[in-house]
Amino acid sequence: MTKHRCLSQCLLWILFPPSFVYTLSTNHPNVVIFYADDLGYGDIEPYGHPTSSTPNLRRLAADGLVLTQFYSAAAVCSPSRAALLTGRYQMRSGIYPGIINVKRPGGLPLNEVTIAEMLKPEGYKSAAIGKWHLGLGNNSMYLPPSHGFDVSLGLPASPAQCRCSICFYPNVTCHSAPCHSDEYTPCALFNGTKIVEQPVDLLTLDEKYVAEGRHFIRENVKSETPFFLYYASHHTHQPQYAGKETSGTSLRGRFGDSLAALDWEVGQIYQELEENGILDDTFFVFSSDNGPSLSLNTFGGNAGPMKCGKGTTYEGGMRVPAIIHWPGRITPGRSFEFSSTLDILPTIASITKAKLPAVTLDGYDMSPFLFDGMHSVRESFFYYPPNVNTEYKSYAVRYKQYKAVFYTQGSRLSNRMNKDVDCRGSTQRTYHNPPMMFDLEQDPSENYNLSTKHSPEKDIVEMIIQMRADFDARMVFAQSETRKPKDDSLMPCCNRGCIPFPSCCHCIGNTSWKTPTLLDSDEKGF
C-alpha cells in the first residue's frame, strides 16, 4: 500500500465512521442475488481466466468470499433457477427435463415458495430483473408477480428464445441462429405481466435493467424497507450482446464484450448500494446458473480446469463461480467449503429470521462457514442430469472430497468436436459399475479414477452407493412442467391477434411504462 492511499482511506474513516452510515435493522439485511447465465467456472478474473477483464467482479471478490467448491443444482438454465429460488432440487417442482420453452404452458408451480415469498412476511420488497425462464404460461401466470416479486422487468427466457437482429453497438448483427429464426415472436420485455417493448432493443436493455434495479434500491432505502433484488443477467448466454459502454472493449472478442456488460451491471448495482451506504447491510451473492456452452466455440465460456461444460454432470457443467459479499460480516478471502445454490434460501432464512417454507428442502444454512469460521454443514451433493427421469435419477454423488460417478453422458451443449470425447453430444449415457471415483480436492479436473480393486477408498464407495440409493428412493418427482404440449398461441405478443403472427408482435415506444432514469453519477463513467 502506498502512503497516500493509506492516508486517504483513513481520512475517509475519520470523516465518515461506519456508525454514521445509514443502517437497516441488522435482523433484516438486504439481499442481492446477481445471477449470471452460462458463465463458466474459469471465465472471470478471480477464477483465473488469463484475458478476462472484470474489474467490478474483481472488487467484489477482493472484499468478499470467493467460493471454489460451489455447485449449481443443475447443468442448464430453468432447473438451476428453480432450485436457487426454492432451495429444492428441480424435480420436486417439475422443472425437468431440460428447460422451459415459452410455447409450452408449464412453469414453476404457484405453490412453490420462492425466496421472495419467504421474505414477504418479514416486510421485504422483492424485485426480479432480467432473465426469468421459469415459465410464462396462460396470461403470464408464471411470471415473477405470481412468485412474490413486487417489481419485475425482464424477458421470459434468454434472447435465444426470440428473434432479434442487432446485438452489438452500433450495428453488429447477432451471431447465433435462433436469433434469426421465425420460430418465436420478437423478444418481449415484460414489466410485471405487461409487455412494454417488443422487439426489445438489446443495445439498451442492460441500461433499462440497471435503471430499474437502482431505482428499486433507492426507493426501498428511502422508505426504510428491507429488500431482495434478484438480478438475473442475460450475460454471457448466447446470443451475446453489448451496448455502447462495452461493445468492442474486450480482448476476448464478443464473448468478452458480453462479459464486460455483465461486469458493468454488477458495478452499477454495487455503486447504488455504495452510494446509499448500505453495502454493510446487504448480503450480496454472485453466481452462475451452469457451466459454459462450449458448443459455441469462442462465443461460449471457459470451465477453467474443470471437465466439459454446460449440460453435463462433470464439474464443468455444475461447479460455478460464487462470490459472497457482506462487509463487516464476512471475512474476505477464499473458501474451499462445499456448498450449492440450494443452500442460498436456507442461508437467507437464517440471516433474516424468515420462516423456512414447510416443504422438503435440499439446502443447508451456510452460516457456520460464512460467519463463524466453521466447516460447511453440507457433506453431500447429488448431480442430476438435464434429462433426468425416474429411471436413472442421479448420475453422480459428491461426498466430502469424493465424487462417485455412476453415469456419464456428453452434451451437445459441450461441443461436438470437443477433444475430450466424454463431453461430446454423441457420447451416450454410460453406466459405471463400480462407480468411477475422484478425489476432487486433489483432482478437480476428474482425470484420475481411483476406483480400482485395491483402492483404499472402497469403503467410501460402498457408503456412497447406499447414500445414493436412499436419496434417490426418497426423491419425489413432481409432474414435468417442461414437456407439456406446445401451443404457439402462448408466444408473448403485445399486439395479440395481429396478422401475420408472430412477426406482427410489435410495440416499440409503449408509453404506459417509463424506464427510471439513471442517476447523474452514472454518466461519470463508473
Add this chain to the structure above:
Amino acid sequence: MTKHRCLSQCLLWILFPPSFVYTLSTNHPNVVIFYADDLGYGDIEPYGHPTSSTPNLRRLAADGLVLTQFYSAAAVCSPSRAALLTGRYQMRSGIYPGIINVKRPGGLPLNEVTIAEMLKPEGYKSAAIGKWHLGLGNNSMYLPPSHGFDVSLGLPASPAQCRCSICFYPNVTCHSAPCHSDEYTPCALFNGTKIVEQPVDLLTLDEKYVAEGRHFIRENVKSETPFFLYYASHHTHQPQYAGKETSGTSLRGRFGDSLAALDWEVGQIYQELEENGILDDTFFVFSSDNGPSLSLNTFGGNAGPMKCGKGTTYEGGMRVPAIIHWPGRITPGRSFEFSSTLDILPTIASITKAKLPAVTLDGYDMSPFLFDGMHSVRESFFYYPPNVNTEYKSYAVRYKQYKAVFYTQGSRLSNRMNKDVDCRGSTQRTYHNPPMMFDLEQDPSENYNLSTKHSPEKDIVEMIIQMRADFDARMVFAQSETRKPKDDSLMPCCNRGCIPFPSCCHCIGNTSWKTPTLLDSDEKGF
C-alpha cells in the same frame, strides 16, 4: 478494509516512513528470481486452482503484478533454466535436446554469460540456491561457481536424478520410482563445488536452502552490497517432498504438501527482505520452468485452462505463472502483456544499468509495460519442443494474440492416458499445413482452430509462416551438451573411489560446512 487494519497500517507508516528505511542505490536494486519446478499454470491461488492454499504467493500477487501471458522458453527443466539465465533460446547454448543427465559431461558452456556474470561488473554478489540442472561435468566444472555465482548451495539436478528414501515428514517414503533405483549415486548436496551432504536429507533440505538464502541477503544488506539471489526450488517436481512445517497440511495431498513447502520458501525469502526493509529495493520475479507433469496423476500439477502439460508445445507446457513484485515501482494488478523468461535478463540489465552480453539475445526489456503503462515490446514467441533439432526447429509461433501451430506432438510427461489424445506420449509428431491458428486471447485453451479457407486471419497466417522461416533460418544451434556419451564415473560422490560405487557415496555429517542458523523470527511460525 477494516478500520483497525487501516489504522495499524498507517501507524506503521507514521513510525517508520519509507525514507527512513535502509535503501540501496536506486540504480542497483537487488534481484530475486524464485523459480518453481514443474508448477503448472493453474496450480496456485492467483491463477485459480480451487484447493491450493498458497498464502505467501497470494500476498506476493496482491502486492505485485500477475502476468497471464508469460512463457517459459522450453517445456522441460534444463533448457528452460539455460534460457532464463542467458536470455537466449536453449539451442544457442547447446542445452538441447531434452535435459542434462549428471552422468553426461556436458553443461552450460562457460562462455555463456549468465545474469550473475552480467551483474558482476556492477558490484553485485550472486547466489544460486536449489536446483541447478545446467550440468555438473568433470570436477564440477559446470556448477554455479563457474557461472558467476559467489555463493551456491544445491543439487545438480532434481532429486529424481538421485536415490532417496524418505520424502515426507516424519517417515513417508518417496513415491516415484527413480528415487529408489540404483542408477544414480545418493543425492549430493553441493556447497559451491564441494559435496557437503550425501545422501541429502530431503526433510531438512528446504530449511538449509532458506537459511543460506536469508544469510546471503543479510550479509549483503550489512555490507551495503547489491545482490542477485537465484532461488530455484525443487518444488513441485517429483519426487515431491515436504518437511515438518508442511507435510500433511494440504487438501491437495502430497503434491499440495510440496506446494505448501514451495510457498513456505517464498514466504521465508520475502520475510528476510521485509525484515531488512529492502522490499522496495528488490525486483522479485516468481515463475516456473515449465508446465505440470500430468503423467504423475495427482502427484503432478494442473495446467488450469491450458491444453496438455510438460514436454509439449501446447500452452499447458510452456505458459507459466509469473508474478513480478517491486513495491513503489510496479503497480499491483494483473497484466495481459505478452512476455517470456527470455525477457528477464534484458529487463534486469535495464533496471541495473548493467551492460548486456555481446551475443545474440532473444529477450526484450519488459520495462515499458512493467513501469510505464505501455505495451510489451515483444510481439512474437517461438515454441521449440524438447526434442528440437535442426530439421524441424520451431513447432509453433505466437504473433500478438495468434498462435500458428506447424507441428504438434504429445509427450510421455503429459500422461499416456490423457483424455485429450493430443497430449499423450504415443501421439507422434504431426505436420499441419496450413498451420492451425488459434486466437489465444479468445481461446487460451487452443480448442478452436481458425485456419479454414475463408478465415479472415489468412494474411496473418502467411506473415507468420514467413516470420518462422526467417527466424528458424537464422537460429544457430550450438553443439548439443545433453547427448555427450554417458560416463558413470561423473556421478557425484563425496567419497570418490569407494566400493561398491555408487551406493558407497556417503558423507552425512560433513563438518567442513555449516548451515547458517535460521533467525529466531523463523520460529514464530511465519
